Amino acid sequence: MTATAGSLTAAPDAGGPGSLDIALVSEHASPLATLGGVDAGGQNVHVAALAGALADRGHRVTVHTRRDGRELPDRVPLRDGVEVHHVPAGPPEPLPKDELLPHMDEFGRQLVRVWRSRPPDLVHSHFWMSGLAALHAVRALDLPLLHTYHALGTVKRRHQQLADTSPPQRVALETEVGLGCDRVIATCRDEVAELARMGVRSDKVSVVPCGVDTELFTPQGPAAPRGPYPYRLLQLGRLVPRKGAAVSIAALALLPDTELVVAGGPPAHRLDDDPEVRRLREIARRAGVADRVRFTGGVPSRQVPALLRGSDVVLCPADYEPFGIVPLEAMACGVPVVASAVGGQLDTVADPGTGRLVPPRDPRALARAVADLLGRPATRTACGAAGRRRVLRRYTWARVAAETEAAYCAVLEAATAVTEVV
Template identity: 35%
Template sequence: MRVLMLSWEYPPVVVGGLGRHVHALAEQLAAQGHEVTLLCRQPTGTDASTHPTEVDSRAGVRVVRVAEDPAHLSFERDLVAWTLAMGHAMIRAGLALLRERRPDVVHAHDWLVAHPAIALAEAAEVPLIATLHATEAGRHSGWLSQPLNQQIHSIEWWLAHRADRLITCSAAMRQEAAQLFDVEPADVAVLHNGISPSPWRVSPAKVAHARTSVQPKDAPLLLFFGRIEWEKGAQDAVAALPAIRRSHPGAVLAIAGQGGYQERLVEEARRHRVRRAVRLTGQLSDEELAALLAAADVVVLPSRYEPFGIVALEAAAAGAPLVASTAGGLGEVVLDGETGLSFTPGDVAGLTSGVRRVLADPASAARRASAARDRLSTDFAWPAIAAATADVYAAALDHEQARRRTAAPTAAVDGWPACRGAELSRPKIPSGNLLSG
């Protein structure tokens, strides 16, 4: 099949797990014989004169990186306007692609590419597939208290209803999407994120160097990695650190990543009087991160909200013992007592207990880590995930062809063909918690 995929992040522009997912999926689909074109963006803040739209091919994937529109828009300050500007650039580049060759399906990854994906799918008259990687309500514990939150939710709702097929990365996300967007759970395909384990294995020398760089003492090294935002729960790891250090003196918590919650996190470390025991490493390269993961005595993933938890796969690939919350997809990735230890999101005492269990019995922790790594080749292998994604494409194509055979011809208006997209009502946004009860 010919696939036109849209994503707001794709290497080297990677913000989080979505970029890694799209990159691996696109390359694996190409490896399986599909013709994949990936429409993405140039780095934020670049100028179109120095970073014009470019086309190249990597691992069989044709990558089209669009230049930013000249308007001075900031992702942090003007999110919706910034997203629309990116969408305009993608539509212009996408229409040029359609003139060359029509895809069989258009695949949108998350709400930030909803506008261009819907426009291009309708222009090409092909099925639209949408993967929901997270939701705005989920990121804010069910509350949509600000106009920006409500705007994002409404775009997510539109994408969920306009798509011919929906995909989520976990069963937990499927239930969340069904509740938030009033779609049937049976109509949503659950396809886990995957991982290629080999890049996460590094030499012992690099592991030793990574450890001494953040923990020079002969004492435990705890590691949190990911975006530093409230919903990722790093503050709970900081809150647990004083009790952990009482039973394991000298223990250090390394925090790898960046995010808007970093200043607050430093304040939390000072409030708990563990600032000197918290090491902020900043954003690490994949190789640096793999070495630090392998060096850690325990990796802590205390997410309050987690649609899937690709970080758990990366930790497992590096052979690190896991202590993770049961938030969303993490409860499906980390099997308590089998591939790691689990605790209820926000339960600092449970987090503390899990870390202490790992440190007190490293042999059992190593067995769980080995089981987690073994599971990667069965439940989270990219070839199987890509094949299942292609099955979703094929089902959407079959349904579209059947619809065309039975549908009456649509009339043109003033020479313009009738639009294939259905009219959709606006979502109702209640004032309470959308994810409660």
Template identity: 40%
Template sequence: MKQRVAFISEHASPLATLGGVDNGGQNVYVAELSTQLSSMGYEIDIFTRKDREDLPEIINWKPGIRVIHIAAGPTLYIPKEQLMDYMGQFADRMKQFIKSNKILYKLIHAHFFMSAMVAAELKKELQIPYLVTFHALGKVRRLHQQEADRFPAERIPVESFLVRDADAIVAECPQDRQDLITHYRAAIEKIHVVPCGFNPTEFYPVDKQEARERLGLRRSEKVVLQLGRMVPRKGVDDVIRAVGALQGQVKKLKLIIVGGEADLPDPAATPEIRRLMQVSKECRTEQCVQFAGRKDRDILKYYYSAADVFVSVPWYEPFGITPLEAMACGTPVVGSNVGGIKYSVVDRLTGFLVQPKDPVNTARMIWQLLEDRFMHNYMRKNGIQRVNKMFTWSKVAESIHTVYEKVANRQVTSDPSGGIYEESSVYRQRRNADQEYSFQR
């Protein structure tokens, strides 16, 4: 008999087009992991928020996988920072769906803290155990973004509750595990380190000249690639500054920036592109920087393969899937020495690690890879071998299956504090005023 598992990914649907502010690694994670698990015999229901009127309640997406749209709040796009207030409604309607369809889930796998808020309510009422992959932690985000962090202050005490209440936590890299222990006092025995992955049928080396011809790039150009979500913390401005520092040293240098909310680079649709264009103007790199806009995933292997160097220098990164994809396509990486990147990229073996917000040193490492063909080929070969040995989604799914078995075989226990908002100041104020408060509904 096939085992049913519910995924909750409240803001990151596997059906979404990638590259925008809220569509990136989590969408890929949910899509790829569910696909691999279904091939292992699981039946997966992915619950995500309905953000368009034309979306049906249920989409039979792939064999063994359904995407179920839950109406929670207005049926339109809402930035994820503004979604917390609708998670009570999400939980109610998901519970109603489960009961009306008489579904028995083995467990719930929550993706992101707001999805875990829903899972905690379902565990409390339906006794379904859950595990959570946070994908990002509020305390770490606040440390780096400070006043630019738009999430409500209640995120942090809610995460503290969820760390205690969840039956297991999936950390995406050793740094993620340490952050959970240091900042949230997570129980060590609850944490399972399972990395993100890449799909080897989707990302593999393509002949460089073939890739360049497909993209309209010249054979003689030195191509640097930046690819991902267009948000300030990704450090794309530092990549532009690094390329600016190399203009007099590297002939025919070109930086391609892939990502954004539209297929064509639209400063109106993506304010971060407007800011980056201004940075490029200030650095006098307008002639060598190409904003490519959002691209479908079946095209990305050509961008990775066409590039000489892939650069990813975010301020912080819970994991970072794009360096894996670049290495899978045979392109060495210059990456930030943070989070998951310092786990997936081995310094001086598959690329170079640099400190974030350091365009001068980033430029130096890019220059070495562009000028030293022996080093480039050495890192190219090592990168391909490393990711195929350690980071395929099939290997990730096998590890997650092991975690599922451990969770399912335990007795369900809830956090003794009795409520998801127990530690928040809002909860205490309302409790002191003798007002009942659980979820905001």
């Protein structure tokens, strides 16, 4: 291992173990990507924010992501202390993430080439294919590896069944990553149980949640203009069936005097060509609520807080949700959340303190919970204030980085102890 106890000296003003060279591997989710596409969402935000928060603690961070454009430079500074490295693996063009597996061997070989001359102190891979590439490299160079899945193939297959487009060997390869890395950093408690069923011992897992930018997402600031209806609901995120927008539309039919804004997906000028938008519009037409559903298309991140603040309740009715950043963003803005009781939302949404948890795929349960909040303004205000307090106490990126750093240190110290014994 390259890191020793001597490298963990105190860094100025960081409050942590000192300055480490950290490699984050995120094969499809670049921190430079434009959000809102099918494969660009929470993981991109997570990797970018974690890298920045680790840099704030005095570390040097390089994010290794696949080159998906011919014009991209080899390396791009993201901010002080953080650099993005575009790894040549496969054609230099955008590819769906489910088509990237054949290029992971090359990704791993490129990491070996780069790290052989300048090895990082540790590697932290994100998503299972990044884990495969990183595992190949760390085994060749004897480097410590931590891994965050962000989503598990076992869960996706259980919920999507034949609609799951993941490579058929995904679960077996995810298990290989979990057994081969030094530590798994899970994002919620539900994931720990899932990993145990895969054979990954719970004592090898640290639970560190995702975070939220509490300076961008605040209750103070402009709110998006309201429509003609007394109440507004918001569903925000990628427009894929598992996110449950169809459930929100069905629930809207039971909620008079209420509009639903669906934010996400392609740019506004391409909405008419999007298959999922067309499917959802047809569902709204059949439910008799087409005039009360508005699709905005993809929204720049800086405009999201105003959308949240302009809503009475934020809906997160996904079939399953490995973590779910939208509930945190809503809570940080002081807006109550009604979410499906799945995955990471079981951890983040405190029912009844910050919102409500309902069964997935149940429009009536969703409508009842929303109607209860809409009918009680004082409760909505209290839930919003409690949500903000909960985020500040548990989900700031500074806290997430500190807990991630603690997992790093545990792995480095264990490796040092083994080396000293040998």
